[in-house]
Structures are given as C-alpha cells and as structure tokens.
Amino acid sequence: MRINKFLEQCGVGSRRACDKLIQEGRVSVNGSVCKLGQEIDERRDNVLFDGKKVNLVQKGLYYIMNKPKGYVCTVKDDLGRKTVMDLLPHTASRVVPVGRLDYDSEGLLIFTNDGELVNRLTHPRNEVPKTYQLKVEGTVTEPMLNKLRTGVELDGVMTKKCNVHVLSVDDKFTKLSITITEGKNRQVRRMFEAVGKEVVFLKRTKIGELGLTGLDRGKCRQLTAREIDYLRNI
Numbered sequence: 758m759r760i761n762k763f764l765e766q767c768g769v770g771s772r773r774a775c776d777k778l779i780q781e782g783r784v785s786v787n788g789s790v791c792k793l794g795q796e797i798d799e800r801r802d803n804v805l806f807d808g809k810k811v812n813l814v815q816k817g818l819y820y821i822m823n824k825p826k827g828y829v830c831t832v833k834d835d836l837g838r839k840t841v842m843d844l845l846p847h848t849a850s851r852v853v854p855v856g857r858l859d860y861d862s863e864g865l866l867i868f869t870n871d872g873e874l875v876n877r878l879t880h881p882r883n884e885v886p887k888t889y890q891l892k893v894e895g896t897v898t899e900p901m902l903n904k905l906r907t908g909v910e911l912d913g914v915m916t917k918k919c920n921v922h923v924l925s926v927d928d929k930f931t932k933l934s935i936t937i938t939e940g941k942n943r944q945v946r947r948m949f950e951a952v953g954k955e956v957v958f959l960k961r962t963k964i965g966e967l968g969l970t971g972l973d974r975g976k977c978r979q980l981t982a983r984e985i986d987y988l989r990n991i
Contacts, residue, residue, distance in 0.1 A: 760784065760795045763804065765872030767811040768818075768851035771879065772872060783807050818852050819985050820845065820868040822977035823969050830857040830866065841866060844975060855879060856940055864889070864961030865969050867988070868977075874989060878964065884917075884938035885991055888963035889945050890924070893954040897923060897931045901952040909951035911941055916948060930957070965991040 764775040764784065776793060778784055784791040785805045797804065804811050824830070828841050832853060841854055845868065855867040855878050869875060878885050902922070908915040921935040935945060946956045962968060967984060980988075 758797060758799050760786065760791055760797050760804070763797055763799050763813075764806065764811065766813055767804075767806075768853060768870035768872075769806055769811060770853055770872065771876040773876065773880070778806065817985075818849060818868075818870045819874075819980040820849055820852060820977050821967070821969075821972065821980055821984075822866045822868065823972045823974050824858050824863050824866045825975045826861055826863050829860050830854045841868075845977060849977075857942075858961060859943055859946075862959040862961070863974065864959075865964055865967070866961070867964065867980075874985075877989065877991070879940060881939065883991075886936050886938050886963075886965055887940070887961060888934060888936045890932065890934050890960050890962050891945060891949070891956050892930050892932050892958040893949060893956055894930060895954070896926060897933065897952075897954060901954070904952055905935070905948055909948050911944070911947050911951070916941070916944070919948075934962075936963075964988070 760779065761772040761775040764770070764778070765772050769775055769778070779791050779793050782790050783806060786795065786797055787803050799813065822841065822844060824841055828839050828844065830841050832840065832842055834840050838860070845852070849868065852868040852870045853875070855869060855875050858864060858866055867878065877883060905921050906919060908918060917939055919935060919937045921933060924932040924934055937944060945959060949956050965987065967987060972978060
C-alpha cells in the first residue's frame with residue numbers, strides 16, 4: 758500500500774496533506790525517513806508520524822461542532838493553546854478537523870477519519886460553498902459589495918465570485934452574510950480588508966446546506982447517515 762493511502766486510512770489527513778507531511782520529513786518507516794510514493798506493508802512495517810506510531814483505525818467517524826472563539830483548529834498546539842480536539846468526546850479517536858477556522862472565529866466545523874471526505878470538502882476543484890455571518894464597523898457601500906462579489910486580489914490571485922449581502926445596519930456596525938467556494942487562509946477577513954473593512958466577528962454557519970441548528974456553542978454531535986451522504990455528494 759502507498760504510504761499516503763495508509764496515512765489517510767489512519768486518520769492523519771487527506772492523501773494530499775499526507776504527501777506534504779512526508780515531504781516535511783515527519784513520517785518514518787522502520788526507523789528511516791519516508792520517501793514520497795513509498796510502498797509499505799501495512800501489516801508489518803512500523804510507521805511513525807511525528808515520532809508516534811500510527812495504526813489503521815475504524816472507518817466512518819463523523820462529527821459536527823459549533824466551534825467557540827479561543828480554540829485553534831489543530832490536533833496539537835506548540836504554544837499550549839486550547840485546541841478544538843479538547844471539545845470532542847473521548848470516543849472521537851483519530852479524527853481530524855476538516856479545514857480551519859482561525860482562533861478568533863467560530864461556527865461550523867466537521868471532524869472525520871474519512872480521508873476521501875476530507876478531500877471532497879477541501880479540494881479547490883470541488884468548490885464546496887461555505888457561508889459565514891460577520892460584523893464590521895461602520896457601513897459597507899454598494900461599490901464595496903460589488904468588488905467583493907466580483908473578486909479581490911489576495912496574494913496576487915483574484916478570488917472567485919461570491920454571494921455577499923447586508924443583513925442589518927445600526928449606528929456602529931454592519932452585519933453581513935457571505936458565501937464563498939474557496940478556502941484560502943483567513944479568506945473572508947482578508948477579502949474585507951481588501952475593501953478597507955476589518956471583520957470584528959466571524960462565524961461559519963453552513964457548509965452547503967448543512968447548518969448548526971440546535972447545536973450550542975462549544976458542543977458537538979455525530980453526523981446522521983443522511984448528513985454524511987449529503988456531504989459525500991455535495
């Protein structure tokens with residue numbers, strides 16, 4: 758079995774993500790640093806990731822979380838900050854977060870050990886829609902909205918067209934909803950920075966049509982069979 762497929766089935770991440778880990782020298786087989794594309798005997802070889810042995814795990818673990826602010830989306834944090842893994846039940850062994858929400862953001866987060874689903878939800882070619890509610894100081898003009906809708910430049914590349922509209926306005930803040938089909942680092946915050954607005958609150962409310970109904974902040978639950986099937990075919 759190819760090493761990236763083995764790591765995927767162990768719940769480490771998608772094959773693409775595992776290839777990156779291998780290139781970074783974080784994977785070893787029988788005491789030697791692993792090579793990209795290496796074939797292994799999954800029944801006999803000793804595979805370590807960051808110095809810890811990895812094993813094939815039960816297929817089909819799926820969770821949804823309403824992430825609160827103040828948690829990082831990583832399995833372990835070198836700075837000792839709280840991670841989203843701290844909010845999962847002990848039965849959720851070897852699952853990983855699908856995509857990220859930054860430390861100051863909250864909302865919908867999926868966890869699974871299904872590498873194919875991770876790839877389905879995160880690969881750019883699939884253009885999975887993700888909806889966020891946000892708040893910025895002051896007003897957002899129609900020219901700003903049109904610029905966001907048609908695309909702004911991030912790292913020398915134009916963002917894809919998106920759906921953004923105002924939900925409400927008061928004396929201090931504008932609340933908006935935005936749906937994007939990309940997953941660049943801190944994309945929503947950076948898109949609004951590009952039109953001169955700082956996001957002061959950001960929450961992911963949907964992936965496709967899967968939402969957070971009935972799930973309190975900081976809580977998680979297993980996905981239903983119907984929800985899993987929906988995400989596989991989104």
